[in-house]
């Protein structure tokens with residue numbers, strides 16, 4: 001990568017597609033049945049060593065599927081990443097918080113292995129499989145250990161469980177409220193969109209903000225998924241976009257894979273303007289109706305899987321090329337100066 005390319009700051013490792021839950025709108029269709037989909041330690045090590053060589057990545061996020069299913073592998077991988085000098089975060093549904101004592105033991109062990117932060121997910125769909133009390137116990141254990149902790153609550157107009165229900169829970173009142181470490185915990189709504197059904201949800205406008213902006217994630221995050229593919233972002237629809245799968249980590253030079261990724265005009269355009277604006281522009285070119293989605297990643301999957309939009313872009317992109325490349329270079333300079 002040269003200095004005029006964006007330098008990724010975050011690496012994500014999807015440890016497995018297996019999960020103890022099977023949420024209705026899971027973006028990767030994870031489920032308890034997807035056994036044998038976990039990465040092995042050699043592949044994780046290979047990826048982390050290559051990420052280290054990139055020189056600018058600060059944080060490694062361990063996610064899935066459910067990364068706590070193979071707890072020993074998670075601990076081993078966090079330790080390896082920590083020893084390479086990365087900050088580390090894991091994302092989990094908190095199924096392992098069956099008691100406060102067991103949650104405390106796990107979090108202590110993870111902290112001693114180098115974990116810096118935990119993110120939890122909960123809400124109506126998750127709670128069909130994992131009680132919110134488990135997430136509360138894990139959150140308590142996490143903040144007691146001094147870890148930054150975030151709880152994301154699924155949100156759309158159909159959801160009954162809300163952020164307030166989490167912070168009004170008796171476990172929250174007893175163990176978190178007004179405690180010295182309570183500031184370490186953030187509980188926030190997260191958009192829950194439809195991936196596999198035709199269900200259309202309504203959303204508060206404030207939660208949709210960002211759809212009109214360029215997508216930093218496409219060049220800020222480099223991901224490894226359970227089949228060993230290097231992926232150019234860890235967006236919700238990244239498995240529906242073959243162009244974001246850059247190659248197998250084991251046989252590849254990561255720097256070269258990313259250089260090819262950074263020199264793809266459509267990806268540059270996504271970085272500068274975001275997939276929503278591209279879909280709007282290309283739909284005008286092709287004469288198709290402009291679709292409406294709740295999440296930028298849904299625009300992105302639509303864009304990459306609609307042949308006539310891609311044809312329209314091929315036919316017309318020279319009309320906007322110069323402007324987009326100029327804005328790309330301006331954005332890269334700011335992006336790299338903030339991120340290095």
Ligand code: SF4
Nearest residue numbers: 019021023026065093
């Ligand atoms: S808990 Fe997360 S990974 Fe597991 S099925 Fe639900 S959304 Fe997917």
Ligand code: SF4
Nearest residue numbers: 215218233235297300
């Ligand atoms: S908008 Fe596209 S490139 Fe950006 S994170 Fe979503 S899937 Fe990835």
